[in-house]
Amino acid sequence: MSAREEILGRVSAALKDVPRSAPGANPVPWAYAAVADVADVAGLFLERVEDYRAVVTRVGSDGLPAALATALGDSRRVVVPSGLPTEWLAALQGVEVVTDDGPLTAAELDALDGVVTAAAVGIAVTGTIVLDHAADQGRRALSLVPDLHVCVVREDQLVGDVPEAMARLGAAVAAGRPLTWISGPSATSDIELERVEGVHGPRRLHVLLVG
Amino acid sequence: MSGTFVGMPTFPTAAKAALDNAQQRKNLHHATHTIRDKRARVVGEVDDWEELRVAGAAIKDEVLTHLDDYLVQLEESLTRAGATVHWARDADEANRIVTGLVKAKGTDEVVKVKSMATQEIGLNEALEEAGIHAWETDLAELIVQLGHDKPSHILVPAIHRNRAEIKEIFEREMGKVGQPAPAGLTSEPRALAEAARVHLREKFLRAKVAISGANFAVAETGTLVVVESEGNGRMCLTLPETLISVVGIEKVLPAAADLEVFLQLLPRSSTGERMNPYTSTWTGITPGDGPQEVHVVLLDNGRTDALADTVGRQALRCIRCSACLNVCPVYERVGGHAYGSVYPGPIGAVLNPLIRGTESAVDKSLPYASSLCGACFDACPVRIDIPELLVHLRTRVVDEKRGGLPSGEELAMKGAAWMFSDAKRWERVQRGAELGGRVLKKKETLGRIPGVAAWSDARDAPTPPTETFRSWWKKEHEKGEHA
Secondary structure, three states, X not given: OOHHHXXXXXXXXXXXXXXXXXXXXXXXXXXXXXOOOOOOHHHHHHHHHHHOOOEEEEEOHHHHHHHHHHXXXXXXXXXXXXXXXXXXXXXXXOOEEEEOOOOOOHHHHHOOOEEEEEOOEEEOOOOEEEEOOXXXXXXXXXXXXXXXXXXXXXXXXXXXXXXXXXXHHHHHHHOOOOEEEEOOOXXXXXXXXXXXXXXXXXXXXXXXXXX | OOXXXXXXXXXXXHHHHHHOOHHHHHHHHHHHHHHHHHHHHHHHOOOOHHHHHHHHHHHHHHHHHOHHHXXXXXXXXXXXXOOEEEXXXXXXXXXXXXXXXXXXXXXXXXXXXXXXXXXXXOHHHHHHHOOOEEEEOOHHHHHHHHOOOOOOOOOOOOOOOOHHHHHHHHHHHHHHHOOOOOOOOOOOHHHHHHHHHHHHHHHHHHOOEEEEOOOEEEOOOOEEEEEEOOOHHHHHHHOOOEEEEEEEHHHEEOOHHHHHHHHHHHHHHHOOOOOOOEEEEEEOOEOOEOOOEEEEEEEOOOHHHHHHOOOHHXXXXXXXXXXXXXXXHHHHHHOOHHHOOOOOHHHHHHHHHHHHOOXXXXXXXXXXXXXXXXXXXXXXXXXXXXXXXXXXXHXXXXXXXXXXXXXXXXXXXXXXXXXXXXXXXXXXXXXXXXXXXXXXXXXXXXXXXXXXXXXXXXXXXXXXXXXXXXXXXXXXXXXXXXX
């Protein structure tokens, strides 16, 4: 007997006391995709992202190129996904912008100073940005290997809490796209529970909220 | 991980040794109380926490009571998404499958995301035997691995080590397996984390194969989920060409929407954060993004035995958050090693005997590693009634012992039954006790009692009274009659 047959057989033998029913026959006492009661979604988002010691700035859409240039600081070479709006980069000076058309190897990405991406969703209560790796966010390695991640979130992408976020992201998951949920820079508390920001992922996260 | 838990002594023996380690007790007290307080703060922010717990338990129960259906659905979804699904009856079979897959890629090293399932099956040891180096990439797991040590906590496995010990381990061991620790390394956590970053980065950029577990596996879509903090998970899940995930069969969730419940329950219960820094989800193969060869090993290894226990099966709801460890007065004092398993603390005291059986000395002793205070149930995000399970498993251990030579405890109970069954007999015994009480009247408690030392070593019994209630009553009653 194959391992598959044997395990499935063990499962059904183990459940012989349970009256058989179709999956989903017992409704879960939970109202899915409920909208959280948050008065100032943008305000809470800014506060909660900052709580993780990420840098977060609110700008009008006119101010985005300048804010982006400031956020990149002294980065000399940055990578952007192929679908990133080019007008966002209009104010950059003395910064070499590399696009990921190649595609770049992990070692090439490691030699870059930063990355600029858009986002899919921002969650106020948890201070989280979620990437669904659409064309303006790029493949996963892009926003992982460089040491600075500048992430642009539009105000209309903000939701109150996790259930609303999952509702918005369901289609991307169903389409087989990966998701990356980011709440602050990478961090560890493994040594005497003392929090250190910046381990393997980008050590600096700068979120620009537009709108 | 280089140490294994095979042949562990019983919990009381190991606990006694652990209690003598004052440094470890200090570390554990600090750690458990810090995380406990953080958890309480962020759980307190959520108005519908109890509703979330009820929902989490209901979703898991729905999965467990239809587990065969959901596993078949998960396999279909994964296959459709380009992943290859393997089934492993036990640890040996899982290790054989993974070792074979790595060897087929012609590589002698893999990078690993922290995974309880792969620790449970001793995968690193199996890979080493096959000549494959398995690099743990979580900082705490790296400390444990480089220190040739064993994990002692589900969330923070190196919590028994302090910064000075970690610095010493890094300086001594890193150079033997790759990039050495930098000259002039200090014991500052920031400096130690930086040393780990540099040490591991060359391995991330070079590795052809990564091995992970999964916190959740969505049946409807074939999506796997890894929840982490450091970014080592993202590195492993993204950069190598081949990804192998070892997933316990109880990790299934019906639909992606169910993640809205568990992504609220898990981070708050585990690290005491509103959200952990990174959560990655992937669905088989994404063309042009991440590993282009994806394998999923579905692992039984005793889980179906736990499922067959009608009371015990609720333990399979466990999402490995470790909230129960941090609130447990027993764990706080003895630490994780005494439990003889990668699953320590209250959940380990029930999960290990359920999935490994109650044949070994340590598994027989684990259901007793508790004062039944109930704090673990209150903290559990999926409402596992751990105290109920402990009592249930104690019954099982006692029942399995019946027959054969009676133990001292059984003889004592038989003696007590004989004594209590006759009023005259009981009175005579009490009179004997009064005499004893008068002899011992300066003492308030009895310490070690010869003959029953196994019981009395950890408990103080009160000395017998100089006068029993019955003698007193008789005396007072007779007085009354004379008045």
